[in-house]
Amino acid sequence: MLELKDLSVSIARIPILRNVSFEVQEGETIAFVGRNGAGKTTTLRAIMGLVTAQGSILLNGQAVDHVQAHERPALGIGYAPEDRRLFSAFTVEENILLPARVAQLTQDETNRRLERVYGILPELKEMAKRPAGSVSGGQGKMVALGRGLMLGTHLLLLDEPFQGLAPVLANRYAEALRALRDTDRSLSVIITESNPGLLKNFASRVITIERGEIESVEDVSKVEA
Amino acid sequence: MSLQILVLTVLDGIAYGSLVFLVAVGLTLVFGVMRILNVAHGSFYALGAYAAASLGLVLSAYGISAWFAYPLFIVAAVAVGVSVGGLMERFILRRIYVREEYLQLLVTFAIFMILDNVQRLVWGVQPYFYTEPLSLMGNVTIVGIPYTAYQVIFLPLVALFILFGLRWFLRKTLAGSLIVAVTEDREAATAIGINARKVFFLTFIIGTTLASLGGALASPTTSVLPGMGAEMIVLSFAVAATAGLGQIGGAAIAALLIGLGRSSAVFFMPELEVVVPYLIMVIVLLFRPEGLFGKTTARKI
Numbered sequence: 001m002l003e004l005k006d007l008s009v010s011i012a013r014i015p016i017l018r019n020v021s022f023e024v025q026e027g028e029t030i031a032f033v034g035r036n037g038a039g040k041t042t043t044l045r046a047i048m049g050l051v052t053a054q055g056s057i058l059l060n061g062q063a064v065d066h067v068q069a070h071e072r073p074a075l076g077i078g079y080a081p082e083d084r085r086l087f088s089a090f091t092v093e094e095n096i097l098l099p100a101r102v103a104q105l106t107q108d109e110t111n112r113r114l115e116r117v118y119g120i121l122p123e124l125k126e127m128a129k130r131p132a133g134s135v136s137g138g139q140g141k142m143v144a145l146g147r148g149l150m151l152g153t154h155l156l157l158l159d160e161p162f163q164g165l166a167p168v169l170a171n172r173y174a175e176a177l178r179a180l181r182d183t184d185r186s187l188s189v190i191i192t193e194s195n196p197g198l199l200k201n202f203a204s205r206v207i208t209i210e211r212g213e214i215e216s217v218e219d220v221s222k223v224e225a
Numbered sequence: 226m227s228l229q230i231l232v233l234t235v236l237d238g239i240a241y242g243s244l245v246f247l248v249a250v251g252l253t254l255v256f257g258v259m260r261i262l263n264v265a266h267g268s269f270y271a272l273g274a275y276a277a278a279s280l281g282l283v284l285s286a287y288g289i290s291a292w293f294a295y296p297l298f299i300v301a302a303v304a305v306g307v308s309v310g311g312l313m314e315r316f317i318l319r320r321i322y323v324r325e326e327y328l329q330l331l332v333t334f335a336i337f338m339i340l341d342n343v344q345r346l347v348w349g350v351q352p353y354f355y356t357e358p359l360s361l362m363g364n365v366t367i368v369g370i371p372y373t374a375y376q377v378i379f380l381p382l383v384a385l386f387i388l389f390g391l392r393w394f395l396r397k398t399l400a401g402s403l404i405v406a407v408t409e410d411r412e413a414a415t416a417i418g419i420n421a422r423k424v425f426f427l428t429f430i431i432g433t434t435l436a437s438l439g440g441a442l443a444s445p446t447t448s449v450l451p452g453m454g455a456e457m458i459v460l461s462f463a464v465a466a467t468a469g470l471g472q473i474g475g476a477a478i479a480a481l482l483i484g485l486g487r488s489s490a491v492f493f494m495p496e497l498e499v500v501v502p503y504l505i506m507v508i509v510l511l512f513r514p515e516g517l518f519g520k521t522t523a524r525k526i
Binding site: 048050068069070071072073074079081085086087088089090094098099101102103147151 | 399402403405406409410412413414415416417418419420421
C-alpha cells in the first residue's frame with residue numbers, strides 16, 4: 001500500500017533520515033518508534049511532502065515523489081501532527097470539515113465522512129460548536145484525529161498521539177483507534193510513539209528508527225516476547 | 226478650544242484615518258498571511274491615484290458626468306491591483322518566500338523604487354488634479370462648519386464597508402477560510418490540501434487592490450504627484466505596527482487613532498504634524514511591542 005525506498009532527508013545540510021525503507025500493507029497498523037529526534041516526525045512529514053526528500057515514496061504502486069504536498073491529502077492520506085495544529089479561528093467542526101471543503105467533496109460525501117468521524121469519536125459532536133482554541137490538549141488530539149480521518153481514507157499518519165495525554169484521555173484515544181480498526185479494515189495506519197509498549201494492542205509490526213536509520217522491523221509478538 | 230475646532234479635528238481625523246485604513250489593511254493582510262513586509266505597497270497607492278486621476282481627466286475631456294468617476298475608481302483600483310500586483314507576486318515574490326527577511330525587504334524596496342520611477346516616466350513630475358468627485362457629493366454642515374460629504378460620509382462608509390466586508394469574506398467564504406488557515410499555520414494548511422501558493426496570490430492581489438483603492442479614493446482630495454506612495458507606506462506601516470501586524474480590525478482602530486492624532490497636531494501643534502503618527506506608534510510599541518491587538522507568540526527553537 002505504502003512503500004518507502006531509500007528515503008533520505010537533510011535539513012540545513014544535517015542528515016535527518018538516511019535511506020529509510022519500509023512497507024505498510026493495506027489495513028496494517030504500524031508502530032513507528034524511536035527516541036526523540038530519531039526521525040519519526042520527519043518521516044511522516046516526508047510522506048506528506050512537507051520536507052524535501054531523496055528516494056522514493058510509492059502509494060498503491062504509484063510514485064508520489066512529484067505530487068505536491070497540498071495534493072497528497074487528496075490521495076487519501078490523513079495526517080494528525082504531534083502538536084495538533086488546529087486552526088484556532090474556527091470551531092471544532094469547522095476544523096474537521098475544512099479538508100472536505102478544500103477537496104470539494106459533495107455534501108453527501110462530506111456528511112457521510114463526518115458521521116463516520118462522529119461514530120468513532122462521539123465526544124467531538126458534543127464539542128462541535130466550541131472554538132478550536134478553547135479545547136484542551138487531549139481534546140485537541142481527538143479533533144486532529146477527526147480532521148485527519150476526513151481525507152485519510154487509505155492511509156492515516158498519527159504523530160505521537162499519546163504524548164502528553166492524561167491516562168483517561170489516552171485510554172479513550174486508544175479505544176477510538178480500536179473502533180477505527182474494527183470499522184475500517186482497509187485503512188493503513190502509521191503511529192509514531194516513543195514508548196512501544198503503548199501500541200502493542202494496535203500494531204501488527206513495530207519499526208524502530210534510531211538516528212535517522214531503520215534499526216529494526218519486528219512483529220508485535222516478537223517485541224512482547 | 227472651541228467646539229468647532231474640536232469637531233473639525235474629529236472630522237479631519239476620521240476622513241484621513243479612513244484613507245490610511247484602506248492602505249494599511251492591505252499591508253497588514255499581506256503580512257499576516259505571507260509574512261512579507263511589502264515596502265512596494267505604497268506604490269500601489271500611488272498607481273491607484275494616478276490611474277484614477279487619469280481616467281477622471283479623460284471623463285472631463287469628453288464631457289462625461291463625474292458620477293461615472295466613482296465606479297471608474299473601483300475599476301482603476303482592481304486593474305492596478307490585479308495586473309501589477311499579480312505580476313509582482315507571480316514573478317518576483319514567489320522566488321523569495323523562503324529567503325531571509327532582510328532580502329525580502331530589500332527586494333520589495335527595489336520594486337518600490339522601480340515603480341516610483343515608472344510613475345515619473347509615465348505621468349511626469351507635474352501634479353495631477355481631479356477634484357470633481359469631491360464636490361459632486363455636496364457639503365454637509367456640522368456645528369456650522371461646511372465639510373465635503375465625500376470626506377466625512379463617503380470615505381468613512383467605504384472604510385467601514387471594507388472592514389466588515391473583509392471580515393465577512395474571511396469568516397464566511399471558503400476562499401477566506403483558506404486565507405485564515407494559511408495565516409495561522411501554513412504547514413498544517415498544506416497538510417489538509419490547501420494550496421498555499423494560490424492563497425498567497427489571492428491575498429496579495431486583494432492587498433494591492435485595497436492599496437490602489439485607497440489611492441484612487443484619495444485622488445480627488447489631494448494633488449497626485451511623485452512621492453505620495455513613500456509617505457503613505459510609512460504611515461500605513463505605522464498603523465499596521467500600532468495595531469499589531471496582521472490585525473485587520475485593529476488596523477481600523479489604529480488608523481482612526483493616528484488620523485485623530487495627526488488632525489489634532491494640525492490644529493493645535495502644526496509643527497508636530499508629521500511626527501505625531503510615529504510618536505503614537507513608538508509609545509504603543511514601547512508598552513506593547515506586539516502592537517495594541519497583536520498576540521505574543523512563543524518561538525520554538
